[in-house]
Amino acid sequence: MKFNLEATDPKSKARAGVIKTDHGDIATPIFMPVGTAGSVKAVHQRELTYDVKAQIILGNTYHLYLRPGLDILERAGGLHKFNGWSKPILTDSGGYQVFSLAENRKLTEEGAVFKSHIDGSKHLFSPEGVMDIQRIIGADIIMAFDECPPYPCTHDYARNSMELTHRWLKRCIQRFDTTEGKYGYSQALFPIVQGSVFKDLRRQSAEFVASCDREGNAIGGLSVGEPVEDMYEMTDMVTDILPADKPRYLMGVGTPANILEGIALGVDMFDCVMPTRNARNGMLFTSEGIMNMRNEKWKDDFSPIDPHINSYVSSFYSKAYLRHLVISKEILAAQIASIHNLSFYLWLVTQAREHIIAGDFAVWKNQMVEKVSRRL
């Protein structure tokens, strides 16, 4: 993996770059659609490529490990071959899902023991094991195994958790650096900065992560319920410490406004379930603002969903038709809304990139944050 920094905004920390992987290039800043169980919900792979114009998608290690399981994934030749997505894939480490979905979970120095939410079977995720699992899944970018502390938590809890995450990171690196990819292409390991909303811990964690000198770095443990100002403050501090010549990934963020602010703070990569999850609830993000499609006001609005977005669904289907499908609980509603929202997110980061390169990102960003946050 290589990262070329191509432009930096004069009035913010925003950057435009290109991440080069064996599965193709990723132009940054980038949003990565979440494909939890190897499928971006309600979206065909063809639509991801040609409508959404996704450049990289996420897979969830916890879900993929339980189903279809490593045996199937390895025999398929990895996740790319299994699901037919031939561009880059990033997998999380599974730690977050163990603590949000699994049952009877228990954390020790060794790792996390848990019972599957599907069949109750017992499993251990350790730093070494999670490296091996992501090697088998075959992600282009592999995340270190970490603990994501809940919000709020005490300074003591956050410090202990961060220190455990750092010890785990050393074990992840040790394992990763003594193993190889299974399918002939290279994989990169990203460590994760933790430290909750405590400045001293975030600084310490960012310095430790930076010192590991990996191919990219991530900021975890944000967008978990803290005030948005804290999220921005922590991000701002951390991006000052993380090396400029490596991509920076702000995990699990966020709204269109969060992403624009994150870009302004020097973040290059984002992921979030919001565009797809909210789509399934009838909430649309558009270039003009946010629409709740259940709202009666759309029932006779026969204009296209959002003609500014260059995707089939956004210009083909009308607001009135989409509202009818949402109200009638038709599957097609989730399909249209998911493709549209993802297309909008990808459009937004592409626009951001163009404005960074053009040198007028900061002004554009402030107008855009207001526009995309409006309720229509």
Added chain:
Amino acid sequence: MKFNLEATDPKSKARAGVIKTDHGDIATPIFMPVGTAGSVKAVHQRELTYDVKAQIILGNTYHLYLRPGLDILERAGGLHKFNGWSKPILTDSGGYQVFSLAENRKLTEEGAVFKSHIDGSKHLFSPEGVMDIQRIIGADIIMAFDECPPYPCTHDYARNSMELTHRWLKRCIQRFDTTEGKYGYSQALFPIVQGSVFKDLRRQSAEFVASCDREGNAIGGLSVGEPVEDMYEMTDMVTDILPADKPRYLMGVGTPANILEGIALGVDMFDCVMPTRNARNGMLFTSEGIMNMRNEKWKDDFSPIDPHINSYVSSFYSKAYLRHLVISKEILAAQIASIHNLSFYLWLVTQAREHIIAGDFAVWKNQMVEKVSRRL
């Protein structure tokens, strides 16, 4: 609407023809995907056109009348404009749904009074009203308002019901012939043969329907639980009576084998929810037979779903991946399976048409019935 009969099989009653409508031509025999509430479930309009290669779809009058309602449909300029499907549409009369879905329904000479299954509101469907409703929906082919007797029923019940259906048909014709389409294109009214599984009634009904001399004719009240031999026997008798120069529509039928046998009996048009409903339950119809995707045997079968079917999903996705999506309850499973099953149904009728034109339909049909009925 015009019907050109192009070829007749020498060894069966199978026919190939073309129905010409103001929204384009329909090559028969044809299968019509069901788009209950204005959407063929889990399938984009673009996929219906280019993957499934559907030539006409169905809409359900009962559903569309209740939601989005006639006001919205009329202001949209009809269902074609509302849902973006610009090829022909056929609507049923709503009678069947009133008796299967609505509450507190009551049948009188005037029509059927019922309460909406959605909000409990009270409505009357009369022959005249149902003509007006389908005029507003804007279907290219409009179905007469009929009563579909349950199976089994007594000869008395079936005779009374058939006679009511015939009286209603006269009222439908009277209303239809004194009104006009709302959107500038022409609409055709198809009467429906009833009579349950009683030969004398079926003959009487077919003769009455034939005497009405409409642009096409339908056979209703079959595939409602009767033995398949009865269905074929009734169909065979009725197609002998219905005029050869008008298209014949066997309503609500059926499995791939049912459709092939129906074609051999001189039927030109079919519809059924089976390909889409079974798809949502993980059952696939393929050119090699029937697959239950929940079956463990597919878990490591990385071959394409059905490479003989010329649709994106059938060759792009593997059986193992689809099985994983079905087991994981991913929406994409319903999408892939629905597109595949419909593509298979359209492939099947297209193949039938080619063999009718080539003159070897009967032999091909017998082989194919066996093949498509196999459980893999």
